[in-house]
Amino acid sequence: MKNNKRKVIGLVALAGLGIALSGCGSKDSSAANLSSEEDTLETIIEKAKKEGEVASVGMPDTWANWIGTWQDIEKAYGLTHVDTDMSSAEELAKFESEGTSGTADIGDVGISFGPLAESKELTLPYKTSYWDEIPDWAKDDNGDWLLSYTGTISFLTDTNNVKKAPESWADLLSGDYKVSVGDVTTANQAQFAVLAAAVANNGDEKKIEPGLAYFKKLAEQGRLSSVDASVANLEKGEVDVAIVWDFNGLNYRDQIDAKRFTVNVPNDGSVTSGYTTIINKNAPHPNAAKLTREYILSDEGQINLARGYARPIREVELPAEVAEKLLPDSAYQAAVPVKDNAAWDKTSVDLPELWQSEVLAYAK
Structure with a gap:
């Protein structure tokens, strides 16, 4: 009330x-x-x-x-x-x-x-x-x-390093650049990146395997980067594409160079969630x-x-002037909210170990 x-x-x-x-x-x-x-x-x-x-x-x-x-x-x-x-x-x-x-x-x-x-x-x-x-x-x-x-998983691309910014998970997989996802064993943003990849490949909160399989392919290609997507590393050009929350990507873009960086919500599937105090x-x-x-x-x-x-x-x-800083609503057409928080709670507990065994074990 x-x-x-x-x-x-x-x-x-x-x-x-x-x-x-x-x-x-x-x-x-x-x-x-x-x-x-x-x-x-x-x-x-x-x-x-x-x-x-x-x-x-x-x-x-x-x-x-x-x-x-x-x-x-x-x-x-x-x-x-x-x-x-x-x-x-x-x-x-x-x-x-x-x-x-x-x-x-x-x-x-x-x-x-x-x-x-x-x-x-x-x-x-x-x-x-x-x-x-x-x-x-x-x-x-x-x-x-x-x-x-709330935030939605997006791609932040340094166009100085990547000629064509990926607009989908399919684009990302077919590229020849490094991809920074963060530490899936500890970071919430990185864990949701795996969920977003799963959603784009017919998975969900209970079925995370498609997301792990997707990143396994990137690992086998030797394309997973361990470089943190910090402002300093982005400024130095050490990050090609980073998978981040939209608010982080937009913030980094405008802090460094709005003409150099692009932010795209993948158009073949993403996930919207949020942060709690x-x-x-x-x-x-x-x-x-x-x-x-x-x-x-x-x-x-x-x-x-x-x-x-x-x-x-x-x-x-x-x-x-604040509303203009955000992406348009049309950018989020393929993004879905977490449907089953209880299931995701359980999956996220198991995800660090799964990431180690199903993805990092195949990294080159």
Whole structure:
């Protein structure tokens, strides 16, 4: 119910409240500053101000324009921020290994890692005041995880290295260039690349074999590249074609040279999924983490993500200059959302071992 959101002042007004509260308390944690399920948004803001900082993992400045959100949060609420970039699997491992001595507050992980984190009892639930506007498929029942944005697997091509950018998986397979897919054993983006290849070859969340068979062919051709598709490596021309989320590809393209790089959603099949925030059950700054999730789901936060080429999970009106940065809807005609998250959760657990035995074992 949207009225639930309106029972507290909107985030824009709350920003002013946050500034007004800037003199309240120190950054030290105290019993009065602990997180409570009964806290109103106003109380969360007040406690977050006292905590004074938020530590994230897997939410670097260059990914989906997180920098815009961190800058807004610091300006509005005075929260300083630090991030440690890592994969989804590494984020969960960090939460689990540190236990009650947790050093991270909030992380951003692929959708399959949200239920996994919940099952391991690593998460602090928080629904946000925008809960009812988030599709049912994009959240759990208690707020342990909920998607902030969606992405679609795409091809990023350096046209200095590749004469004709691939527009399909068939094109990619018939090429003579190297293909960077990332680390399928740990990275959510890379795992979805395998699923997208499976979807394009009559597979699905339960039937991942066609995707593995596809990459086995690339491995046998000696075309799988171990070079990470980072901005630095792309700038140096060390990546021919990278399989990435559309928002990453578009971001890299515009950061480096929009005329040099092209981004194509494969027209013979791709997959759309998303990323969810997870709040560490043992977060040192739990209220700052809750406030961060709250802001991410606000109109301003969703527009920030769109500025980073990610497609918001909520229906928000995007400024024209932001909407123009995204690919047109027609580019996504062959992309399908994950139909069976439970099946994909199980497949993604088995995928690292399958990748090692069915693909990397054949690499030249």
